[in-house]
Amino acid sequence: MRLLAVPAILFAALVLAGCTSSSGPESLVSGLPSKETTSSVAQGPVPTADVGAIIAQAENHPEQLAWAGQVPQPQAFESMTDEGMAVPAERPVALVVPDDPAGNTVRTRRAQIYSRQFRxxxxxxxxxxxxxxLAVHGVDISRWQGDIDWEKLRTQGANFAYIKATDGxxxxxxxxxxxxxxAKDAGLKRGAYHFFYWCRTAGEQxxxxxxxxxxxPDALPPVIDVEYNGESSCKYRLSRAKAVEKMQxxxxxxxRxxxxxxxxxxxxxxxxxxLTGEFKNHPFWLRSVAAHPSQVYPGRKWLFWQYSGSGLSHGxxxxxxxxxxxxSEDDWHDWVARN
Structure with missing residues (x-):
């Protein structure tokens, strides 16, 4: 028992020495930094907001898919027959204000732009x-393209995709x-388009x-597809004024x-x-598969050009x-950021 007292006294002395030392046993290993340094992560300013409140807010506003959501009720000033709808000459672009305005200062990494490999x-x-x-190419697709290999399609030059969602x-x-x-999982910027049916009210559609x-919020702006369709069951041709009103x-x-x-x-x-001369404050996506849009749509500024309906691509x-x-690529990144 007396022999064991000596190691005990030495151990106690070491413990007391450790309490007053600025380094632990790891600092005695020559040439190796302490774990405290190598495993640390540089921290930014600590937010003053209540973390519990932020979590509660996130739980109350999850991203939801609206496949079976409730159909919004028409606005009181909209007629279901689309009659009497005033067409403003110019309207401001709606702004989406984030819950945390400081989030606008966070810079996101720009997505890689793949060069065109289509045939x-x-x-x-x-x-x-x-x-x-032009630098940034993309595709538009619907059910008729079947099961798509989106990862492979992207590397072929599909940097964006407009996907058919609805018609009528x-x-x-x-x-x-x-x-x-x-498409989103594969890293493409994607948006949805609606094929407009002239025999249904605009509000219903x-x-x-x-x-x-x-x-x-990451999706591209929605698209309204307006054209004549000889295969449609709706053979009704509206007047120019009525067509513009329904679109508006x-x-x-x-x-909204x-x-x-x-x-x-x-x-x-x-x-x-x-549409000649109409909707000067809206971006246009023009189909022109035999000539440049400037020849087919003189004087019309355009955002997207559909230059082929017979493309071939892996995927x-x-x-x-x-x-x-x-x-350019910079123009694309700037436009995506604004939208």
């Missing part, structure tokens, strides 16, 4: 105005939900789109809901009959529509 079953020589000279007031593209999720397309009702409702001004997709014949069976953004 074309019926290539067109656009000459000096070739879409190949009661049809949902059966591949929309899958394509919407998988807007409600149907809103019910089925999630309000995702639909787009106003989407802009998503906080983003809709893009107008159209084709040459419909544009000529209804997709069959043909696919090819599009290009009007601007």
């Amino acid at each position: 074309d079953a019926h290539p067109i020589n656009f000459g000096k105005a070739s879409p190949r000279k 007031g009661d049809h949902l593209d059966p591949m929309f939900r899958k394509n919407w999720k998988r 807007a409600d149907w789109f809103i019910r089925n397309v999630p309000r995702d 009702v639909f787009m106003d409702k989407l802009e 809901h998503y906080g983003k001004r809709p893009v107008i997709y159209t084709a040459p014949d419909f544009y000529r009959d209804n 997709v069976e069959g043909r696919i529509d090819l599009n290009v953004f009007h601007g």
Whole structure:
């Protein structure tokens, strides 16, 4: 028992020495930094907000898919027959204010831009105005492209995709939900488009789109597809004034809901009959597969150009529509950030 007292006294002395020392046993190992240094993470300013309140707020506002959500009720000033809707000459873009304005100072990493690797079953020589000279290409798809390998499609040059969501007031593209999720998972910027049906009211169609397309802040602005469709059961041709009025009702409702001004997709014949000189404050997406848009839509500024309906790409069976953004890579990143 007395022999054990000596080690005990020595151990106690070491413990007392450790209490007054600024370094532990690891600091005695020559040439190795302490674990306290190598495992530390530099911390920024500590927020003053109540963390519990932030968590509660996040739980009360999760990102939700609106596949089966409640259809919004038409606004009191909107007629379900679209009659009497005033068409303003100019409207401010709706702004989405984040719950934490300081979040605007956080810079996100720009997505990689892949160069165009697409082929074309019926290539067109656009000459000096070739879409190949523009940097950011993309696609638009629907159920007819089947099951898409989105990762492979992206590396072929699909930096963005517009995905068909709805048409009319009661049809949902059966591949929309899958394509919407998988395109984002693959890193593409994606948006949804609606094929406008002239025999249904604009308010009904807007409600149907809103019910089925999630309000995702990372999504591209929604698109209204307006064109003549010879295969449609709706053979009704509206007057120019009526067509513009219905489009305005639909787009106003989407802009209020998503906080983003809709893009107008159209084709040459419909544009000529209804849209020349109209909607000067809206971005346009123009179909022009035989000539540059400046020749087909003189004087019209455009954001997207659909230059082929016969594209071929790894990751997709069959043909696919090819599009290009009007601007440089920096222009693209700036536009995405603003929208």
